[in-house]
Amino acid sequence: MNVSHHAEFFQMLGDPTRLAIFDHLSRGETSVGELAGHFPISQPAVSQHLGVLREWGLVERRREGRNMYYRTRSEGLAPLIDWLAHYQAFWPEKLDRLKSLMKEMHHAPRK
Amino acid sequence: MNVSHHAEFFQMLGDPTRLAIFDHLSRGETSVGELAGHFPISQPAVSQHLGVLREWGLVERRREGRNMYYRTRSEGLAPLIDWLAHYQAFWPEKLDRLKSLMKEMHHAPRK
DNA sequence: CAGATATATAAGCCGTGACTTATATATTAA
DNA sequence: TTAATATATAAGTCACGGCTTATATATCTG
Numbered sequence: 001m002n003v004s005h006h007a008e009f010f011q012m013l014g015d016p017t018r019l020a021i022f023d024h025l026s027r028g029e030t031s032v033g034e035l036a037g038h039f040p041i042s043q044p045a046v047s048q049h050l051g052v053l054r055e056w057g058l059v060e061r062r063r064e065g066r067n068m069y070y071r072t073r074s075e076g077l078a079p080l081i082d083w084l085a086h087y088q089a090f091w092p093e094k095l096d097r098l099k100s101l102m103k104e105m106h107h108a109p110r111k
Numbered sequence: 112m113n114v115s116h117h118a119e120f121f122q123m124l125g126d127p128t129r130l131a132i133f134d135h136l137s138r139g140e141t142s143v144g145e146l147a148g149h150f151p152i153s154q155p156a157v158s159q160h161l162g163v164l165r166e167w168g169l170v171e172r173r174r175e176g177r178n179m180y181y182r183t184r185s186e187g188l189a190p191l192i193d194w195l196a197h198y199q200a201f202w203p204e205k206l207d208r209l210k211s212l213m214k215e216m217h218h219a220p221r222k
Numbered sequence: 223c224a225g226a227t228a229t230a231t232a233a234g235c236c237g238t239g240a241c242t243t244a245t246a247t248a249t250t251a252a
Numbered sequence: 253t254t255a256a257t258a259t260a261t262a263a264g265t266c267a268c269g270g271c272t273t274a275t276a277t278a279t280c281t282g
């Protein structure tokens with residue numbers, strides 16, 4: 001449990017634009033240009049956010065001609081899960097709520 | 112799923128000192144002065160971090176004479192859990208890993 | 223009440239990081 | 253090869269937030 005490493009991870013997710021980009025990508029693979037069209041910032045700014053997300057293993061990319069297609073990597077969320085699990089160990093009574101919450105999501109219709 | 116609200120939450124946890132203070136408190140109720148002794152920053156800085164954590168419902172406090180004792184509120188982590196659960200819905204195959212990880216923690220000796 | 227102790231709030235400084243524009247690199251098309 | 257398109261990198265600007273010191277507030281003690 002390295003606190004400052006986790007803090008960096010949280011900080012990385014702590015930018016609204018970057019988080020929104022990740023959220024968008026979680027709905028499906030997208031090219032940089034298409035992404036840039038969805039946000040009120042320049043293409044270089046989008047590329048910079050993608051670069052950060054990629055450094056942390058939250059996204060990966062694939063070239064197709066001149067386009068780069070980015071997609072999310074669910075394993076990238078492991079630090080978050082680990083961090084949460086750590087505190088769940090201190091508060092076992094909360095574990096059940098989390099479990100049931102996740103079961104709900106699992107059974108809910110996929111949007 | 113309000114992205115910018117979640118981003119603010121991540122940003123709030125994204126400071127290493129603030130996260131370390133939360134981590135320390137998760138081990139047990141502590142007074143402000145005692146906390147300040149554990150970190151290389153001034154007492155006002157500690158109070159400011161505690162103020163932010165309190166605004167987000169991650170800690171609560173209780174007065175005892177001149178001292179203020181702070182303790183964590185596990186419910187404060189709900190935004191994080193909700194955010195994760197949202198993505199788990201997109202990646203159900205990852206749900207099992209999380210569950211088993213948490214079960215491990217649950218059975219591991221409490222440190 | 224006066225002084226000491228514990229914490230909170232105010233004001234100001236300063237580094238970090240998210241953005242911009244300009245430019246470099248890679249790929250395709252003519 | 254030259255031009256056009258898609259993305260990445262570089263350099264510079266600026267706002268935000270975490271820190272400091274100074275001071276206000278609350279509680280206890282003599």
